[in-house]
Amino acid sequence: MIIDHPLLGPRDASEFTYLGDAALLDRPDTALLDFADGADGADRADGAAANAIRQFHDYLYLRDNIAGQTRELWFHEAGDGSWLVVTRDTVTHEIAKVEMARDVALAKKHNDEAK
Amino acid sequence: MRYNALQILVQAFRRNQGWERAWRDPEPQPYYDILIVGGGGHGLATAHYLAKVYGISNVAVLEKGWIGSGNVGRNTTIIRSNYLLPGNGPFYEFSLKLWESLEQDLNFNAMVSQRGILNLFHSDAQRDAFVRRGNAMLLAGADAVLLDASGVAKMYPQLDYENARFPIKGGLLQPRGGTVRHDAVAWGYARSADQHGVDIIQNCEVKGFTIENGVCSGVETSRGPIKASKIAVCVAGSSSRVMAAAGLRLPIESHVLQAFVSEGLKPLIPGVITFGAGHFYISQSDKGGLVFGGDIDGYNSYAQRGGLAVVEDVCEGGMALMPMIGRARLLRMWGGIMDMSMDGSPFIDKTSIDGLYFNGGWCYGGFKATPASGRCYAHLLATNEPHPLAGAYRLDRFLHGRMIDEKGAGAQPNLH
Numbered sequence: 001m002i003i004d005h006p007l008l009g010p011r012d013a014s015e016f017t018y019l020g021d022a023a024l025l026d027r028p029d030t031a032l033l034d035f036a037d038g039a040d041g042a043d044r045a046d047g048a049a050a051n052a053i054r055q056f057h058d059y060l061y062l063r064d065n066i067a068g069q070t071r072e073l074w075f076h077e078a079g080d081g082s083w084l085v086v087t088r089d090t091v092t093h094e095i096a097k098v099e100m101a102r103d104v105a106l107a108k109k110h111n112d113e114a115k
Numbered sequence: 116m117r118y119n120a121l122q123i124l125v126q127a128f129r130r131n132q133g134w135e136r137a138w139r140d141p142e143p144q145p146y147y148d149i150l151i152v153g154g155g156g157h158g159l160a161t162a163h164y165l166a167k168v169y170g171i172s173n174v175a176v177l178e179k180g181w182i183g184s185g186n187v188g189r190n191t192t193i194i195r196s197n198y199l200l201p202g203n204g205p206f207y208e209f210s211l212k213l214w215e216s217l218e219q220d221l222n223f224n225a226m227v228s229q230r231g232i233l234n235l236f237h238s239d240a241q242r243d244a245f246v247r248r249g250n251a252m253l254l255a256g257a258d259a260v261l262l263d264a265s266g267v268a269k270m271y272p273q274l275d276y277e278n279a280r281f282p283i284k285g286g287l288l289q290p291r292g293g294t295v296r297h298d299a300v301a302w303g304y305a306r307s308a309d310q311h312g313v314d315i316i317q318n319c320e321v322k323g324f325t326i327e328n329g330v331c332s333g334v335e336t337s338r339g340p341i342k343a344s345k346i347a348v349c350v351a352g353s354s355s356r357v358m359a360a361a362g363l364r365l366p367i368e369s370h371v372l373q374a375f376v377s378e379g380l381k382p383l384i385p386g387v388i389t390f391g392a393g394h395f396y397i398s399q400s401d402k403g404g405l406v407f408g409g410d411i412d413g414y415n416s417y418a419q420r421g422g423l424a425v426v427e428d429v430c431e432g433g434m435a436l437m438p439m440i441g442r443a444r445l446l447r448m449w450g451g452i453m454d455m456s457m458d459g460s461p462f463i464d465k466t467s468i469d470g471l472y473f474n475g476g477w478c479y480g481g482f483k484a485t486p487a488s489g490r491c492y493a494h495l496l497a498t499n500e501p502h503p504l505a506g507a508y509r510l511d512r513f514l515h516g517r518m519i520d521e522k523g524a525g526a527q528p529n530l531h
Contacts, residue, residue, distance in 0.1 A: 057514045061526055
């Protein structure tokens, strides 16, 4: 596979380390969710939501694992050390889009703040 | 029809016209006590043990393609029980014991060959780790022998002992490990299950589950709806896709693992060897082809084909271990899709939906587990209680911090 790096151009996939689903960028903010959704059950002494463990379990261990187009995190370990969000088809290995993970995360932050 | 020497003689006199087909081709019935989704090794083994051990024969195995068309026919046929952790060791040793009596149990020649598996080590630290593993194996009831370099050289004089970077310091040998003819495992279990009354329904794809009020009561298939009291999913490689139809997310990613077969050669490698300093393992089939493989490609895939970077990596491992294979030509290579779980260990468990059961997450070690997986899954389905040897394989173990992580790699499926 060739990954078309936004800054460096086309690079071989073997230069990269694979982390997994780009949903890992959305780390649960359990304290914030607590205020937003209302606590389900008693709050914890540390200020986190009552279901914080469940939220982190789902975030860390469960995957959609889609057969088809997914967004995933690749780290350019043997290159410039940047994190990329690669939109790729897991059935054909075709790559549709490559973005800097930093841009994706910042865009999401702006969107969340706008809401 | 029982297979034996007399039968061969009798059929020979009948010009071999009297052999029956090994299993029927029945139409799906509207209701079964237990439906097994997936006609691979584990699904067929589950059906066999349900009927033979637990006396439940109103069972159907639904297979999307033909039986044995998935990973049971795509693996490198190795059996072993050289595990370290308490949740795994006794389970895999149980599996190895079932392999040893499999052919008598099934009345089918699966060519179980206990030719020994040798894990090489190349440093003092690796030796210490293998001593520990060997002791854990002995405690789990398995067999393990520690060999020094001269002991290894007696078995395999053709290895590269003078390799400057990765000298062979010795190996951990499990003499009872070996290989099995993988297709025959699927066929043998299918024939036995069929003889005990199980319906094996091929070309029948499960499209969805009938779930009402948290109870699963049947499946939608390409050949119409089928009702059942219990639905047992057993589709490693496609687990996430199938279970998504029931609305469940799993601690599993799908990854591609490649395997290779060389042209046929004269007898060269009597057992199974794994290289301890890279990703390479090898055995020789009875037809003479060198059967070898390495690590998964490392990224999520449903493609059943891998990349050339891993081909190069595997061949480099082979050349480092035994430079003599450099002139053997590659005959075939292929990829299979693995359920890579979050701790490298499998699942045999109920789900949060009543009547729906799950077996999967076998990573690249599913073949050797086939008999024990079938036996323990059948136990769970028949009694609603986990088999004592598979009690650690719970779906919710990450929530409670009870992962079974042989490598200690954490929640990173491509590192297991």
